[in-house]
Every structure is written in structure tokens, then in C-alpha cells.
Amino acid sequence: MRLVGAWVSGFGRSCAVAAVCLAVPSTWVAAVALGIWWGAANPWSWPAPVLLVVVGTVGLARPVCQAVRRLVARWTGTRIPGGYREAGPVTRLSTGYWWNGFSYERTRRDALMDQRWRVRWRDPANVRDLRFVAVAPFTAGLVAAVPPVGLALAVLGLNESQLFARLAGALGLVVALAAAPFAWRLLEPVAARFLRPSPAMALAERVDELTAQRADVTVAQAAEIRRIERDLHDGAQARLVALGLSLATAQKLMDRDPEAARALMREAQAGATASLAELRELIRGISPPVLSERGLVDALRALALDSPLEAEVDVRGEAAAELEAPIESALYFAVAELLTNAAKHAHATHARITIGRDMAALVVEVEDDGRGGAEVRAGGGLDGLRRRLAVFDGTLEVTSPRGGPTRAIIMVPCESL
Amino acid sequence: MRILVAEDLYLLRDGMVRLIEACGHEVVATASTGPETLQALLAFRPDVSVVDVRMPPNQTDEGLRAALAARREVPGLPILILSQHVEQLYARELLADGSGGVGYLLKESVFDADQFVDALERVAAGGTAMDPAVIAKLLSTGSPSRSLDRLTDREREVLALMAEGLSNQAVGRRLFLSESAVGKYTTSMFGKLGITDDEDTNRRVRAVLAYLNSTTSP
Numbered sequence: 285m286r287l288v289g290a291w292v293s294g295f296g297r298s299c300a301v302a303a304v305c306l307a308v309p310s311t312w313v314a315a316v317a318l319g320i321w322w323g324a325a326n327p328w329s330w331p332a333p334v335l336l337v338v339v340g341t342v343g344l345a346r347p348v349c350q351a352v353r354r355l356v357a358r359w360t361g362t363r364i365p366g367g368y369r370e371a372g373p374v375t376r377l378s379t380g381y382w383w384n385g386f387s388y389e390r391t392r393r394d395a396l397m398d399q400r401w402r403v404r405w406r407d408p409a410n411v412r413d414l415r416f417v418a419v420a421p422f423t424a425g426l427v428a429a430v431p432p433v434g435l436a437l438a439v440l441g442l443n444e445s446q447l448f449a450r451l452a453g454a455l456g457l458v459v460a461l462a463a464a465p466f467a468w469r470l471l472e473p474v475a476a477r478f479l480r481p482s483p484a485m486a487l488a489e490r491v492d493e494l495t496a497q498r499a500d501v502t503v504a505q506a507a508e509i510r511r512i513e514r515d516l517h518d519g520a521q522a523r524l525v526a527l528g529l530s531l532a533t534a535q536k537l538m539d540r541d542p543e544a545a546r547a548l549m550r551e552a553q554a555g556a557t558a559s560l561a562e563l564r565e566l567i568r569g570i571s572p573p574v575l576s577e578r579g580l581v582d583a584l585r586a587l588a589l590d591s592p593l594e595a596e597v598d599v600r601g602e603a604a605a606e607l608e609a610p611i612e613s614a615l616y617f618a619v620a621e622l623l624t625n626a627a628k629h630a631h632a633t634h635a636r637i638t639i640g641r642d643m644a645a646l647v648v649e650v651e652d653d654g655r656g657g658a659e660v661r662a663g664g665g666l667d668g669l670r671r672r673l674a675v676f677d678g679t680l681e682v683t684s685p686r687g688g689p690t691r692a693i694i695m696v697p698c699e700s701l
Numbered sequence: 702m703r704i705l706v707a708e709d710l711y712l713l714r715d716g717m718v719r720l721i722e723a724c725g726h727e728v729v730a731t732a733s734t735g736p737e738t739l740q741a742l743l744a745f746r747p748d749v750s751v752v753d754v755r756m757p758p759n760q761t762d763e764g765l766r767a768a769l770a771a772r773r774e775v776p777g778l779p780i781l782i783l784s785q786h787v788e789q790l791y792a793r794e795l796l797a798d799g800s801g802g803v804g805y806l807l808k809e810s811v812f813d814a815d816q817f818v819d820a821l822e823r824v825a826a827g828g829t830a831m832d833p834a835v836i837a838k839l840l841s842t843g844s845p846s847r848s849l850d851r852l853t854d855r856e857r858e859v860l861a862l863m864a865e866g867l868s869n870q871a872v873g874r875r876l877f878l879s880e881s882a883v884g885k886y887t888t889s890m891f892g893k894l895g896i897t898d899d900e901d902t903n904r905r906v907r908a909v910l911a912y913l914n915s916t917t918s919p
Contacts, residue, residue, distance in 0.1 A: 553812050560809050564786055573786050577755060577762040582790060589789040 294465035298428045301468045305425030308417045311340025345413040367481030369407045416478045424471040434460030523559035580612045593635045600640030622650040630654025648694040656688035703729045705750035707738040724818045735763025742771035749825035754784040777802045779824045787832045804830035830866035856890045
């Protein structure tokens with residue numbers, strides 16, 4: 285029974301592949317048939333078939349490629365990125381005109397329409413799609429057509445009375461039966477080979493990604509510097525002024541009222557202690573001293589000790605030898621944020637930090653025993669974390685089913701030693 | 702007392718020397734780098750040394766390393782670490798050898814000269830002087846071991862203050878108890894922790910260490 289099921293599904297898939305891959309050639313066949321029907325001798329009948337070939341090929345190329353991607357993703361799980369160009373924003377200028385990245389238009393509708401056409405027809409992906417619809421019929425399409433053609437042969441041949449036709453029908457049945465489970469499988473390698481974005485397209489995408497990241501970093505950096513400036517201005521600087529004032533007043537009062545002078549001195553001392561505590565907090569937020577003194581692993585140990593959770597640090601192998609300072613700092617603050625989340629939002633009591641290195645990446649994992657339900661929302665804390673890690677091509681994966689536990693995995697690619 | 706001052710910033714070193722001399726103690730040597738500190742510690746064997754954590758040549762934890770190395774050579778060599786920040790991690794490393802005679806305080810603890818000299822004297826005598834923040838963090842985290850579970854809340858309070866380095870009298874003042882009441886608590890606490898040494902300082906140090914080591918193992 286299972287064998288029959290596998291055969292039926294294989295046959296169905298082969299038919300689907302054949303239909304998708306042969307869609308474009310069938311327009312060519314239709315064009316040729318049209319030309320013959322009108323009569324090849326009459327030159328006035330030529331433009332219509334030619335138009336049919338051009339429109340059929342160009343118009344169907346992208347839908348066919350998208351359909352192939354969907355089929356491959358559904359059947360084999362292999363995701364082939366499209367790499368098509370995305371339309372940029374359409375903005376209204378102070379002149380009242382609309383700018384779509386290519387031209388100025390009077391109305392938003394015109395701008396959008398114009399943009400859609402230009403993005404569609406200037407896309408370098410079109411060349412690749414055309415190449416695919418030319419290649420696919422003669423490879424995946426041809427092979428996938430074997431089972432349906434064999435079955436058709438069997439149906440036609442076995443109904444005939446001639447021995448030759450019956451033999452051909454039987455052969456067709458055998459071929460159809462044998463080939464059906466496998467015939468569609470050629471689609472995956474062909475699609476993977478010919479539908480991948482070209483290096484130029486991948487580069488263009490990478491440039492977009494880096495541009496967005498650079499903008500993120502610039503904004504974050506400016507905000508951070510402003511925060512530090514404000515903290516220093518309202519905190520330590522103001523306190524030092526107050527300190528100087530107290531000391532100056534104390535000096536004046538020294539002879540006249542020694543008791544008041546002494547009280548002022550005590551006040552000054554308390555002020556100095558307070559501003560030191562403030563500065564210490566500020567410095568911890570910029571670059572934790574233990575990180576520059578001891579490196580990442582010990583800094584994470586110190587973090588675990590300071591955390592309200594019962595946290596332990598597990599180091600696997602030569603995990604964090606010789607990391608760049610900015611990466612160390614990013615990882616430190618990432619773990620700090622994850623621990624805070626675990627304590628504050630997940631109400632966890634235990635956490636485990638594992639740090640190790642696999643073939644090409646440094647892997648830091650934070651697992652807690654909290655109630656889970658954490659998710660990466662646009663603009664949320666985890667999203668910000670992911671963006672900060674992205675600067676180093678790092679990734680953050682969070683699995684957090686309701687009821688817990690939450691498990692966050694940070695990976696930063698690095699040269700394997 | 703003969704005291705060593707190891708600090709790389711001239712202003713602070715100078716100020717510290719003046720403060721110590723003003724309190725009637727002798728500064729036998731000063732050091733401004735990690736290697737210098739280690740050399741001076743081993744050469745002079747001061748009664749107590751004041752050592753900064755971060756020092757040249759690498760501006761990492763050279764001072765702390767020098768202190769730990771010297772205490773490996775000379776177990777129990779009294780050292781008071783002064784730093785701009787306190788880390789439980791460092792506190793554990795300092796206390797790990799279990800021989801006492803260590804202190805770990807914030808630099809601003811010198812603002813109160815009397816308390817600072819008091820801490821120096823305690824460390825010189827083989828006691829401890831830990832920053833209250835470290836103790837507070839230890840109190841708020843971790844699961845005390847089974848032997849500490851048997852202590853009452855009051856006994857644990859006394860122990861925490863003892864870990865800061867306070868004498869029975871000072872603990873009593875802080876908790877509004879008489880000195881003899883504090884003495885009773887400490888005796889019952891020593892019994893529960895199974896500490897039977899005769900000498901009081903030693904017992905105090907061992908109780909504190911038992912306490913510190915019981916919280917999340919390093």
C-alpha cells in the first residue's frame with residue numbers, strides 16, 4: 285500500500301515538474317502550429333507567432349522560476365533564494381512630485397507603476413530566469429515527462445490489437461512504473477545550479493545589508509555618546525562643582541565656625557563617594573573593567589556571580605582565546621542582557637552560560653529555567669541585540685516555548701585556529 | 702607597621718603615603734608596576750601591603766596577579782587590595798587559599814582615614830576586610846551549603862558582618878546587640894560550622910571562608 289502511495293505521489297510530482305518546465309516550450313510549439321496553420325509562405329502571418337514566442341518566454345520566465353522554487357522548497361526543503369530586486373520607498377518631495385528612485389512623477393500611482401516596471405525589467409535576475417527556462421525543458425522537464433509519456437503510450441498501445449503496438453504499450457507501462465518515483469528528482473540539482481543568485485546579485489544584496497547595518501551602527505553610536513555625555517554632565521560634573529563649592533565655603537568658615545566647616549567637609553566627602561559610585565556605574569556600562577582586565581571568559585564568570593540568578597559558566601575548549609575587543613564587548617553585553625531578561629521577564633532562578641567554538645564560529649549559549657515565551661519582535665530588546673551582533677555577522681537564535689525553558693544561541697563567525 | 706604601597710597613579714600613591722604616614726605608620730617601599738610590586742612584596746615582606754589591581758605594563762590585573770603570586774610564595778602575606786571596582790570573582794580568588802590576611806576594598810574607603818587604618822591593622826593581624834558590596838552580593842545570591850543552612854538568620858547576619866571584617870564590638874553596634882550577645886552567637890556559629898581552633902582570629906577567618914565558599918562555587 286505504501287509502495288502504491290509513493291508511486292502515485294512520484295507520478296504526480298513528475299507530472300507537475302513536466303508541466304512547469306514545459307510551459308514555455310509549449311508556447312513555442314503553439315507558435316509554430318499557428319505559423320503552419322496560417323501558412324508559412326505568407327510573410328504577413330509571421331509577426332503573430334514571433335510575438336507569441338517572445339511574450340510567452342519573457343512573461344512566463346519569472347512565474348515558472350518562482351513555481352520551481354516553491355516546488356523544490358516543499359518537496360526537498362532546499363530553499364533557493366530568489367535574489368530579485370526589491371522596490372525602494374516612494375517619497376513625496378517638497379515640490380509635490382513623487383520620487384521613486386528612478387524618475388519624478390506627478391502622482392503616487394504613476395510613481396509606483398513606473399517603479400514596478402523599471403524594477404521588473406532592469407533586474408539582472410531576468411537573464412538568469414531566461415537561462416533557466418531554456419535549460420529546464422531539456423533536463424528536468426525531459427526526464428520528468430518520462431512517466432506520463434510512458435503511461436500514455438501504455439494506454440494507447442494496449443488498446444491496439446497489433447503485437448508491435450502492444451509490446452510498445454507494455455514497455456511504456458514498465459518504464460512509467462519504474463521511473464515515476466525518481467523522475468521528478470532531477471529538478472532539485474538543476475534548480476540549485478541554475479536558479480541561485482549570481483555572485484553579482486549576492487554582492488548587491490550584501491551591500492544593501494551592510495548599508496542598513498552601517499546606518500544602525502551610526503545611530504546607535506551617536507545615541508550612546510549622547511547618553512554618556514548627559515550622564516557625565518548631570519552626574520559627575522555637577523557633583524564636582526558642588527564639591528568645589530562645599531570646600532570653598534568650608535575654607536571660609538574654618539576660622540569663624542569650625543563646626544559648620546567640618547559638617548561641610550563631611551558633605552563634600554559624601555559627594556565625592558557618590559560621584560565615584562556614579563562614575564563606576566557609567567564605566568561599567570561603557571566597558572566593564574573586568575573585561576579589559578581578564579578577557580571574555582572571566583568577565584562572564586564575574587557577570588554570573590553578580591547576577592541575581594544562580595548562573596554557571598561552562599567553557600568548552602579554547603573558546604575565547606584572542607578575540608577582538610569589540611566582539612568581546614558585544615558578547616558580554618549580549619549575555620548580560622539575556623541574563624537580565626531571564627531574571628526579569630522569565631522569572632528564572634537558574635541559568636547556564638556555555639561558551640565554545642565549533643568549526644567556524646564562536647558559540648555562546650544562554651539557557652534558563654524560566655517560563656519562556658520570549659520572542660524576537662521588531663524594535664524589541666532581542667531585535668536590538670540581533671542587530672548589534674549582525675555588525676560582526678553574528679546571529680542570535682532564540683527558542684522559547686511557553687512554559688520554558690528559554691535557550692538563546694549566539695554565533696559569531698571567526699577564523700578557526 | 703611597615704607598609705608597602707603599590708599604585709601606578711602618582712597622585713594617588715603620594716596621597717596614600719601621606720595618609721599612612723600621617724596615621725603614624727611607616728611606608729617601607731612603593732611600587733608602580735606589577736613586576737615591581739611582586740619584587741617588593743617578596744624582598745620587604747611588609748606587615749601589610751596596599752596594592753592596586755590595574756597596573757602597568759599591560760594595564761590589566763597585574764597588581765592582583767602580583768599579590769596572588771606573592772601569597773603563593775609566602776602563604777598568609779597580608780595584602781589589602783584597593784580598586785576602582787569590586788568583583789566577586791577577584792574576592793574569591795583572594796580568599797581561595799584560605800590563609801586569611803586579605804582585604805579587598807574600594808579606593809574611596811581611604812576617605813575615612815580611621816576606618817582605613819583599622820582595615821589595614823585587621824589585615825596585618827591575619828583577619829579580613831571585605832567590601833560590603835561583595836558581601837551583600839554574596840548574601841543575595843547563591844544557595845548556602847548544608848552546614849550554613851543550620852545557622853539562624855541572626856547568626857548569618859553576624860557572619861556577614863564578620864566577613865566585612867568587623868570586630869564583635871562593631872558587629873554588636875551595627876545590630877544593636879551587646880558584645881557578649883555577639884560572642885554567644887559566634888560561639889554557637891563556630892560550633893555549627895565545626896570550627897574548633899583555639900585562636901579567635903583564626904576561627905573568624907575560617908568561618909568567613911566557609912561562608913564565602915558555600916555560595917555558588919567559583
